[in-house]
Amino acid sequence: MSRLPFYLIVAFLMVAGIALSLHRHVQFEVPWTPGEQRQVWEVEAQVTFTADGGPVKVNMALPSNQQGYRLLTEHTASPGYGLAFLEEDGGRRAEWTTREARGEQQLYYSVQALKAPAARDARIATPPLRHDIVWESPYDTSARQVIERAWAHSADPFTFARELIRDFSVARQDENARLLLTQFERTPLLVRLLNQAGVPAREVSGLLLDHGRRRQSLTPWIQVFDDRAWRLFDPRSGTQGRPDNLLLWESAGQAVLDVEGGRNSRVSFSMLARNQPAAAAVRSQLADDTLLNFSIHSLPLEDQALFQTILLIPIGALVVVLLRVLVGIKTSGTFMPVLIALAFIQTTLATGLIGFLLVVAVGLVIRNYLSYLNLLLVARVTAVIITVIAIISVFSVLAYRFGLNAGLTITFFPMIILSWTIERMSILWEEEGPKQVLIQGGGSLITAVLAYLAMNNPWVRHITFNFLGVQLMLMALILLLGNYTGYRLLELRRFKPVTED
Amino acid sequence: MWATPARLRARGIIGMNRRNIRYIGRYNDRRLFPLVDDKLKTKLLASEYGITTPALIGTVTTQFGVKQLGGVLAGHSGFVIKPAKGSGGKGILVIERLDQGQFVKPSGARLTLGDVQRHVSNILSGLYSLGGSPDVALIEALINFDESFAAYTYEGVPDIRVIVFKGYPVMAMMRLSTAASDGKANLHQGAVGVGIDIASGAAVRGVQFDRPRHDHPDTGHELASLRISDWATLLRLAAGCFEMTGLGYLGTDMVLDRDHGPMLLELNARPGLAIQMANGEGLRARLDLIERQPDGVAAAARVAFAQRHFARNSELPSTA
Numbered sequence: 001m002s003r004l005p006f007y008l009i010v011a012f013l014m015v016a017g018i019a020l021s022l023h024r025h026v027q028f029e030v031p032w033t034p035g036e037q038r039q040v041w042e043v044e045a046q047v048t049f050t051a052d053g054g055p056v057k058v059n060m061a062l063p064s065n066q067q068g069y070r071l072l073t074e075h076t077a078s079p080g081y082g083l084a085f086l087e088e089d090g091g092r093r094a095e096w097t098t099r100e101a102r103g104e105q106q107l108y109y110s111v112q113a114l115k116a117p118a119a120r121d122a123r124i125a126t127p128p129l130r131h132d133i134v135w136e137s138p139y140d141t142s143a144r145q146v147i148e149r150a151w152a153h154s155a156d157p158f159t160f161a162r163e164l165i166r167d168f169s170v171a172r173q174d175e176n177a178r179l180l181l182t183q184f185e186r187t188p189l190l191v192r193l194l195n196q197a198g199v200p201a202r203e204v205s206g207l208l209l210d211h212g213r214r215r216q217s218l219t220p221w222i223q224v225f226d227d228r229a230w231r232l233f234d235p236r237s238g239t240q241g242r243p244d245n246l247l248l249w250e251s252a253g254q255a256v257l258d259v260e261g262g263r264n265s266r267v268s269f270s271m272l273a274r275n276q277p278a279a280a281a282v283r284s285q286l287a288d289d290t291l292l293n294f295s296i297h298s299l300p301l302e303d304q305a306l307f308q309t310i311l312l313i314p315i316g317a318l319v320v321v322l323l324r325v326l327v328g329i330k331t332s333g334t335f336m337p338v339l340i341a342l343a344f345i346q347t348t349l350a351t352g353l354i355g356f357l358l359v360v361a362v363g364l365v366i367r368n369y370l371s372y373l374n375l376l377l378v379a380r381v382t383a384v385i386i387t388v389i390a391i392i393s394v395f396s397v398l399a400y401r402f403g404l405n406a407g408l409t410i411t412f413f414p415m416i417i418l419s420w421t422i423e424r425m426s427i428l429w430e431e432e433g434p435k436q437v438l439i440q441g442g443g444s445l446i447t448a449v450l451a452y453l454a455m456n457n458p459w460v461r462h463i464t465f466n467f468l469g470v471q472l473m474l475m476a477l478i479l480l481l482g483n484y485t486g487y488r489l490l491e492l493r494r495f496k497p498v499t500e501d
Numbered sequence: 502m503w504a505t506p507a508r509l510r511a512r513g514i515i516g517m518n519r520r521n522i523r524y525i526g527r528y529n530d531r532r533l534f535p536l537v538d539d540k541l542k543t544k545l546l547a548s549e550y551g552i553t554t555p556a557l558i559g560t561v562t563t564q565f566g567v568k569q570l571g572g573v574l575a576g577h578s579g580f581v582i583k584p585a586k587g588s589g590g591k592g593i594l595v596i597e598r599l600d601q602g603q604f605v606k607p608s609g610a611r612l613t614l615g616d617v618q619r620h621v622s623n624i625l626s627g628l629y630s631l632g633g634s635p636d637v638a639l640i641e642a643l644i645n646f647d648e649s650f651a652a653y654t655y656e657g658v659p660d661i662r663v664i665v666f667k668g669y670p671v672m673a674m675m676r677l678s679t680a681a682s683d684g685k686a687n688l689h690q691g692a693v694g695v696g697i698d699i700a701s702g703a704a705v706r707g708v709q710f711d712r713p714r715h716d717h718p719d720t721g722h723e724l725a726s727l728r729i730s731d732w733a734t735l736l737r738l739a740a741g742c743f744e745m746t747g748l749g750y751l752g753t754d755m756v757l758d759r760d761h762g763p764m765l766l767e768l769n770a771r772p773g774l775a776i777q778m779a780n781g782e783g784l785r786a787r788l789d790l791i792e793r794q795p796d797g798v799a800a801a802a803r804v805a806f807a808q809r810h811f812a813r814n815s816e817l818p819s820t821a
Contacts, residue, residue: 325518374619376564377626427628431591432690485519487506495514496504497711498781 006483013476020469034462039115040072041209042272043247046108047257049265051101056081056261058107061205061250062092067121069113069247077108090124091252105262113247126225127202127253130195139183142176147197157199157226158240164193165222165238187220187235200225202253204232207269209245214270218249218256309342311464314474316341316451323447325481328488331444332424339414340444341451346412349452355395355410356418356445362391363422364429371426385419513783515774520750524788528667528749529770536746537768540639541585543746550745552738553764555581555756556642567622571614579643582617584624584636590687592629594620595657597643607656608683644764647757649730652722655679658756660686661697661729663736664772664784665751668743669794669803670736671787671811673697674779675727679709680719693717694779695724700812702732706781707817715817725817733804735763740800742768780813787811 024030047058062085065071076083081096096107135143150167154160168177168186180189187203194201205218221242222233232242242248250256259265316338323329331337344352366387370380392415396408421444429437454460463470487495509516515524536542547554558580559573574580578599584592594617596604604612621638623629630636646658653659657678664672674694681691688694693714696706704727707714716723729735739753742765752772758764777783790810798806 328517374615374622377623377628483522485516485522487509487514487516488518491514491516492503492506492509494711495509495512495516495777496502497708497713498514498778498783499504499508499512 006479010476010479013472013479017469017472017474017476020472021467022469024467024469030466032463034458039273039275041069041113041115041247042110042274043113043207043209044108044110044270045267046106046270047096047259047265047267048104048106049259049262051103051105051262053102054100054261056096056098056101056105056259058096058260058262058265059086059258060094060096060109060267061252061254061256062094062109063111063113063247063249064092064122064251065119066248066251067242068115068117068119068244070116070119072112072114074109074111076110081107089252089254091250091254093254101261124230124251126200126228126230129198129200130192133192133196139180142179143193143196146176146180147193151197157224158231160197160199161194161201161222161224161231161233162238162240164197165190165233165235169236169238187222190222190235194222194224204248204253205250205256206242206246206248207271208243209247209271209273211271211273214268216269216271217267218269221246221248223251223253308461308465309345311468311471312345312455312461313338313342314471314478315455315460315464318474318478319451319454320447321478321481323450325484326489328490329443329447330440331447332421332428332440333417333444336417336421337444337447338451339417340448341455343413344448344452345456347409349449351409352452353445353449355413356448358395359388359391359410359413359418360422360425360441363388363418364426366391367422367426371430381419381423384422385416388415388419388422509783510785513785513787514777515784515788517774520774524666524750525771529751530747533747534770537748537751537770538588539585540583540587540767541637543765543768544639546745547765550741552741552745553761555644555758555764555766558640558642560585560640561621561625561638564622564625567618567625570618570621573640574617577642581641581643582621582624583639583641584629585639586627586630586634586636587624588629590685592620592624595643644756645759647730647759650727650757652720653677653717653724653727655717655719657682657686657692660766661735661755661757662772662776663739663753663755664776665739665743665753666788666791667749667794667796668740668798668800669791670699670739670807671791672776672780672782672784673699674776675704675729677717679717681709688773688775688778693724694775695727696776696780696782696813697729698811698813698815699736700808702729702735703727703815704817705813705815706779708778708781711778723817725815729757731757731762733808736804736807737800738763738765740803744800781816782813 025032045060047060049058058081062074063069063071076094078096080101081098084095084097086093086095094109146164146167150160150163154163166172167174168181168190173181184192191201191203201222201224204221204223206221207216207218210216220235222235224231224233231240232246233240257265257267317335320331320335320337324331324334340352340356343356346352347355363384367384370383370387373380375383392410392413395410399405399410400408425437425441428440536546541560544554544557558577561567561570561573579597581596582594587593595607596612596617597607598605600611602614604614604617606612624636624638627635644658646654650659653675654677659675659677661673661675663670674696676686676688677693677695678686679691679693683690686692688708691710693707693709695704697703698705704724707716707724709718715725735755735757739755742751742753743749746768748768748770750770750772752769754766754769756764756766774784787810794806
């Protein structure tokens with residue numbers, strides 16, 4: 001009987017597992033450890049104005065999740081002001097209000113933005129074309145000529161926008177452009193011309209992130225639409241596309257700051273970059289639907305959380321295999337300890353241990369009485385299940401009454417498994433005495449605790465969740481363990497007397 | 502406290518993992534397991550092959566049948582109730598005699614008919630069977646064990662375990678129940694295990710709780726003089742179980758009945774390793790020797806081969 005195919009399968013699983021993991025590490029930059037860092041920007045906006053003494057209403061645009069950045073938390077500091085967050089015309093805004101304010105006023109808003117290459121823009125509806133554009137003579141002729149020239153040199157709305165902006169750059173300005181610039185500001189003028197040419201466009205404001213900068217202001221950008229897509233253009237150079245360090249602050253075409261009841265209003269920004277663990281960031285990476293990138297991360301968030309637990313079960317099972325095959329520990333029910341360990345993850349270890357011992361101890365006492373009732377097996381185990389549920393309910397209520405909220409997590413225990421454990425231990429007690437109950441019960445608990453420690457390890461959680469190839473490696477390892485014919489650790493003690501004489 | 506793996510290997514001790522993969526996995530075909538896991542099947546098969554087993558009084562197969570239990574038991578003063586698919590001696594109820602309508606266990610404890618019915622009902626529900634599957638209860642005649650062993654046992658019937666490998670009896674031990682083991686013959690519960698010389702049927706070594714023992718803890722009788730009569734017959738009976746079941750690595754449990762001689766009590770497709778402790782010797786060397794033997798040797802020749810090669814001298818101090 002050749003063992004070659006067996007070792008080939010093991011080798012194949014091992015190689016495939018390692019290759020898949022390396023692929024994920026190299027191709028998708030998933031770190032090996034959960035401790036690696038990702039960049040988070042801390043941006044603070046300071047609004048200053050002089051209040052007139054009457055009611056004040058300050059309305060400021062706020063950033064949203066966008067390409068390259070995901071917002072984490074935001075804070076405001078504005079003593080004496082009421083605050084509301086509004087959602088209007090596709091943009092978020094903050095509104096500070098107060099009945100009476102006088103003199104210099106300062107309002108603060110700060111936001112944390114995670115640098116996330118995978119983050120995408122929310123869908124933005126194309127704004128309607130502005131048809132209310134009226135030019136006075138002689139600007140109407142200049143505008144028409146500028147548009148005609150750019151139109152002739154372009155193929156589509158985006159190239160048209162690029163040509164138009166370039167025509168207003170210092171190097172290429174002709175007399176039409178110079179004339180228009182004497183009357184209008186550059187960015188509103190460009191938006192106006194684009195709209196007149198039938199290209200939907202608007203002015204948005206962005207912040208160029210630069211570590212440690214203070215007293216920065218927003219820069220204007222032009223958002224040009226074509227059907228469902230849009231592009232960002234720099235109104236100064238005509239460059240198409242957004243720089244990596246650009247955080248769009250206002251992207252609905254509204255005013256950034258609007259103050260009623262005050263003068264000299266301005267907003268300035270300061271920013272700071274710092275690093276945070278990558279684990280949170282990796283979790284949100286979107287995966288493309290290719291076979292090699294077969295990843296749990298393409299599932300909805302809720303299912304991901306479920307899988308995080310499911311993928312840990314092989315680790316728990318591996319602990320059981322190690323303890324049984326290499327050590328020789330006896331457990332009550334082969335994989336019962338894994339389920340108990342899963343419950344420990346929810347309850348935390350100390351609470352879980354106390355809860356488990358309480359439920360099993362009380363269950364054993366009640367089961368002892370049930371054995372006098374002479375019931376059929378299935379009915380008896382069902383009675384034990386109901387008893388276990390009752391015990392858990394009573395303990396939960398008691399724990400809650402005594403203010404021990406941790407006690408409520410006892411409901412995470414797998415009740416049917418617990419019932420079978422109680423049933424088995426009860427029979428074991430009757431047949432083999434309390435010593436065997438202690439040995440097997442203790443063995444189960446030790447196994448459960450070790451499985452818990454393995455499954456709750458942050459590194460193990462990170463690796464199993466992010467590298468599916470690890471599952472193949474685990475499979476290979478367990479196949480190898482299933483082939484082990486050596487002694488178990490406890491047998492070295494058991495057979496010791498034979499070697500003595 | 503701990504032995505090194507090298508020392509155990511030098512002694513030829515076989516561990517659980519090796520037993521499971523190398524012997525049970527290789528020589529015991531899975532589909533043959535039901536023959537030995539179901540005692541009723543074993544019994545029927547044994548009678549086909551002319552191997553004596555304790556007389557069958559009756560079987561209970563349905564919960565309805567439990568109600569008729571009184572009728573089945575009528576006229577029998579002593580009997581044994583066991584689950585057909587039980588393992589490790591679980592669920593075996595021995596009734597020694599009837600006294601004023603009550604059933605008396607060897608320990609003297611008394612049971613009513615209701616208690617016995619409850620026990621049978623539990624057996625049918627699968628309480629003692631492997632995996633909890635529904636089971637059948639067997640009622641067998643009590644064994645009248647050989648009086649010559651009376652001094653070596655406490656309450657229970659001493660049984661003889663012979664490991665049969667590829668039809669060759671390789672190692673044997675006798676299990677003597679004690680007060681500590683509550684009349685049961687399980688070594689880990691405190692029964693005394695006595696290694697038996699394959700050549701002669703005489704005791705070679707005694708252990709209780711893994712420690713050497715020279716006498717029976719309850720009766721105080723020394724073990725050195727223990728010798729199983731009719732030993733060759735017993736070995737042939739055990740060796741014949743290979744042809745009967747087709748299982749290559751087999752534990753046979755035998756008893757000596759006063760009237761019927763050696764009888765097969767039950768078979769085990771996963772025999773334990775404690776027999777190595779009782780004999781003070783590992784199974785490895787003997788199993789390796791048997792693996793080198795050709796197939797198709799007759800039972801009598803196999804027994805003769807084993808008796809020639811596995812002879813041992815007693816390690817027990819002789820008091821006579």
